[in-house]
Amino acid sequence: MKHIIILGDGMSDQPEIEHGGLTPLMAAQIPNIDRLAKLGRSGLLKTIPEKLHPGSEVANLAVLGYDVEAVFEGRGVIEAASIGVALEEGDLALRCNLICISDEKIKNHSAGHISTSEAIELIELLNEKLGDEKVRFYPGVSYRHLLVIKGGNKSLKCVPPHDVTGTPVIDVLPCSSYESGEVTAKLLLNLIHKSRELLENHPVNVKRMKEGKDPANSIWPWSPGYKPSMKTLKEMFGIQSGAVISAVDLIQGIGVYAGLDVIKVEGATGLYDTNYEGKALAAVEALKTRDFVYLHIEASDEAGHEGNYDLKLKTIEYLDNRVVKYLVDEIAKMDEPVAIAILPDHPTPWKLKTHTRDAVPFLIWYPGIQPDSVNQYDELSAAKGDYGTMESQQLMQELLRNGRI
Numbered sequence: 001m002k003h004i005i006i007l008g009d010g011m012s013d014q015p016e017i018e019h020g021g022l023t024p025l026m027a028a029q030i031p032n033i034d035r036l037a038k039l040g041r042s043g044l045l046k047t048i049p050e051k052l053h054p055g056s057e058v059a060n061l062a063v064l065g066y067d068v069e070a071v072f073e074g075r076g077v078i079e080a081a082s083i084g085v086a087l088e089e090g091d092l093a094l095r096c097n098l099i100c101i102s103d104e105k106i107k108n109h110s111a112g113h114i115s116t117s118e119a120i121e122l123i124e125l126l127n128e129k130l131g132d133e134k135v136r137f138y139p140g141v142s143y144r145h146l147l148v149i150k151g152g153n154k155s156l157k158c159v160p161p162h163d164v165t166g167t168p169v170i171d172v173l174p175c176s177s178y179e180s181g182e183v184t185a186k187l188l189l190n191l192i193h194k195s196r197e198l199l200e201n202h203p204v205n206v207k208r209m210k211e212g213k214d215p216a217n218s219i220w221p222w223s224p225g226y227k228p229s230m231k232t233l234k235e236m237f238g239i240q241s242g243a244v245i246s247a248v249d250l251i252q253g254i255g256v257y258a259g260l261d262v263i264k265v266e267g268a269t270g271l272y273d274t275n276y277e278g279k280a281l282a283a284v285e286a287l288k289t290r291d292f293v294y295l296h297i298e299a300s301d302e303a304g305h306e307g308n309y310d311l312k313l314k315t316i317e318y319l320d321n322r323v324v325k326y327l328v329d330e331i332a333k334m335d336e337p338v339a340i341a342i343l344p345d346h347p348t349p350w351k352l353k354t355h356t357r358d359a360v361p362f363l364i365w366y367p368g369i370q371p372d373s374v375n376q377y378d379e380l381s382a383a384k385g386d387y388g389t390m391e392s393q394q395l396m397q398e399l400l401r402n403g404r405i
Contacts, residue, residue, distance in 0.1 A: 001366065002338045003399055004283060004293040007063065008319050009056060010301030010348030012360045012379050024313040024350065026378040030320035032328060033342055037377040040365030043387025045395050047346055048357035055160065055355060059345035060254055065236060065396030074225025075250060079146055082253030085138055087227040092152025092184065095223045096137065096145040098122060098216035099161050105168050109161035110143040112214030113271065118204045119143060122216055129198055130191055140249045147221050155181030158222035162305050163354045174221065188221050195219040232259030233292065237400050242292035245282050247274060251296045260294065270298040272315050276322035284330045287338060297323065304348030312350050339366035341399050359389055364399055
């Protein structure tokens with residue numbers, strides 16, 4: 001039996017009075033996912049260990065069955081793997097956002113979802129002006145980039161910018177968590193300050209502002225760590241071949257460490273306008289030659305961060321009718337049976353505009369599974385499923401034990 005995990009990033013939410021007590025997932029028309037819930041079994045999954053921040057890097061590692069507290073080394077190191085940056089011993093890697101600061105507050109974490117071509121021009125300038133033998137900037141995708149500090153110390157307190165939109169910059173600047181991190185913290189503050197001087201009147205930003213777009217007028221480094229020691233999914237579960245499909249560097253990097261082939265899809269943006277059909281097609285083709293596929297769709301998470309209920313609902317419906325429907329139809333034609341799991345990695349409540357650590361709803365379906373009494377897929381319905389509430393590593397164990405890889 002083959003296996004696929006379809007992950008709608010940040011898809012779950014919290015009920016709000018202004019929408020009749022319905023989350024976007026509860027209000028969305030998702031007949032294809034609902035059908036799998038009716039034919040399969042459901043439950044809730046805890047993806048965030050108590051000691052760790054509810055980030056996508058933590059949650060996706062958990063969904064894939066890792067003991068996150070044992071292997072987690074920050075977001076930057078994972079994204080380094082995705083863009084082919086080989087870290088050496090003592091290299092400190094940090095995720096480096098391009099953000100928009102307005103009136104000395106963080107307006108958004110993404111510089112208005114700056115294009116990759118614009119961002120590369122800015123990152124290359126920063127590397128030219130601020131990079132040296134110790135400091136180097138590497139371009140990624142859109143607002144997501146990498147900062148590597150040779151000999152840096154990870155004893156830092158760095159706040160994810162998507163958690164603090166609207167907050168005064170002075171209140172959330174990086175600082176040392178222990179005395180050993182003070183030198184690195186001062187270096188980060190200096191880099192932020194100098195980046196603002198260099199980016200403020202850069203032609204890319206001047207043009208963006210003329211077009212009514214937010215400028216990328218500062219960097220924001222966060223999630224520091226060193227190269228992790230991670231087993232592959234083959235070593236942990238016996239998966240002989242697998243692939244990851246995602247528009248997000250972070251997820252691709254996790255795939256690299258997990259021993260999965262990274263499949264990139266043209267037109268995959270990580271937003272509501274992503275190439276849903278292309279991703280679905282790529283997943284089907286990957287299943288023909290591999291035993292396991294991790295299909296990651298980012299759009300719902302970004303809609304949650306934007307505080308847009310209607311857009312989040314739309315992205316969930318797109319996942320259902322543009323991805324899941326095609327996958328289910330094509331899987332039915334395959335000679336070898338395929339087990340399907342659908343879930344988010346964490347909630348991204350649209351009203352909070354950030355991640356929470358609440359357990360997420362999941363479903364598992366495969367030919368011959370004994371269904372439970374759940375008839376639809378949402379946060380409240382899944383809580384009534386026969387799986388109950390599971391710990392993070394249990395999902396992969398449960399999914400993979402249904403048939404030999």
